[in-house]
Amino acid sequence: HLDLSNIQRDILGGLPKRTETCIFFKISDDVDAFRKHLFQLIPHITTVSQVQKDQNAIKEHRRQNQPGLFPLAGLNIAFSQAGLVKLGVTDDIKDSAFTAGQLADAPNLQDVPISWDLAFKRVIHGVILVTGDSHESVDKIIQHVEALFGVHLPHATILEVLRIRGDVRPGAEKGHEHFGFNDGISQPGVQGFDKQLNPGQVAVKPGVILVGEDGDSVTGRPTWAKDGSFLVFRRLAQLVPEFNQFLADNPIVLPGLSPEQGSELLGARLVGRWKSGAPVDITPLQDDPALGNDPTRNNNFSYAGEQDSETRCPFAAHTRKTNPRDDLEQLTPPTSVDPFRIIRRAIPYGPELSKGEIAEKKTIHDRGLLFICYQSNIENGFQFIQKNWANNPAFPPPPPNPPKAIQPGFDPIIGQAAGAAARTMSGDQPGSQASQLSLPIEFVISRGGEYFFTPSISALRNTLAR
Ligand code: N7H
DSSP states (O other), X not given: OOOGGGSBTTTTTOOOOSEEEEEEEEEOSOHHHHHHHHHHHGGGSOBTTHHHHXXXXXXXXXXXXXXXXXXXXXXEEEEOHHHHHHTTOOOOOSOHHHHHOHHHHHXXXXXXXXXXXXXXXXXXXEEEEEXXXXXXXXXXXXXXXXXXXXXTSTTOSEEEEEEEEEEOOSGGGTTBOTTSOBOSOOOOEETTTOOSOOTTOOEEOGGGTSTTSTTOOOOSOOGGGTTOEEEEEEEEEEOHHHHHHHHHHSOOOOTTOOHHHHHHHHHHHHHSBXXXXXXXXXXXXXXXXXXXXXXXXXXXXXXXXXXXXXTSOOTTSHHHHHOOGGGGGGSSSOOOSXXXXXXXXXXXXXXXXXXXXXXXXXXXXXXXXXXXEEESOTXXXXXXXXXXXXXXXXXXXXXXXXXXXXXXXXXXXXXXXXTTSOEEEEOOSTTOTTOEEEEOSOSEEEEEEEEEEEOOHHHIIIIITO
């Protein structure tokens, strides 16, 4: 039994995100005054129990044929290790990545230090996430939050370090990230929360996402940390014209495919899904938008033991690298992917491509993904996926029977080699998992981020704001 009114909503259910503003802040030296303000903020924080209330309100809005979107908004708060220390909370929360902070972890992740925003090289104590149906809804909440913390007054108890806004893309691109792919399809269900699962969706124990719940493998954590979750934030810039140009220059050549279709096919093999969301594993040679948009079918697949496996999803495809599903069950001993699952809550940032960028085939304006994910253990979650899987050319190990001498190579979307070596992946050509593709540049560039902890409401009330 999970106490949904004690858990911040972005973790389970998700905040309503047409638009999201992330305010990264430092706590002023008047920590007692900050604690008082934080205490006053608590009733405004959105919890998971709001999910059901919003769903009912939306139904009612539709039933009454009201025009426009039902106005929705949300507010969550999370703290870095430096933030906890500033608040005088020095218990060991037992996650070494969190404790060291993301800047210290950057070499493990193979980030390029000069690509990091200066703001993420400074001390950040926490982040406030404000989301909603429109900029107006979000700005109203931000004004309220600013007033509460005395921002713009001499006694302000938070000092803003950086503010970034993300927006769902317009029109038909809604739900698609900037490379054009439908995103946010495959999420783990959480036992005790998700009552209905889509076919192919696996429910993990709540402790994979929530600290202190059944399935959290770390023992001896402070009791106040229960029902919190680690929030990984990454600002990931995407070189969209350069990515498009790479696809245009390397179309897959097959009888009956136009060059454009050959480029679409290559893109699908890099990601593991077509732009519509249709999985390459189910439809390897052509997109199927009806399948891509059908939640009862678009996640219903697994990789191992498939027929004509040479043509189906490349081992290095982004979705297979970051969630190899049953691939690990072929290993000796068989391994479950469950402890390594994360809940993703990303939103795109930056403008649509300008005419100049399309003409010049070059990025001029910064755009990408505000990547946010939740897990009870960063070393098993984000850090493991980025370091041991996406950046590791030997992962996933190809099936042992019959043995194949295939090195999957890098995740072509997010795999990093500190910008140094040219990356390769295998399996770009349908029909040959051994085919090799060189990736001339990294199309996704980390501009930095931080590791945070999103505490429960009771932890805020009884420990952090005390
Ligand atoms: Fe990824 N993309 O557009 O190419 N991602 N991702 N991701 N990602 C997924 O199933 C993308 C990033 C995962 O269960 C889809 O929701 C981009 C990081 C995981 O089958 C697409 C960026 C990490 C999954 C993208 C980016 C992950 C996943 C398919 C950066 C973790 C689920 C849609 C700019 C370290 C896999 C979907 C599964 C899916 C894209 C970042 C992880 C289209 C552009 C940093 C676990």
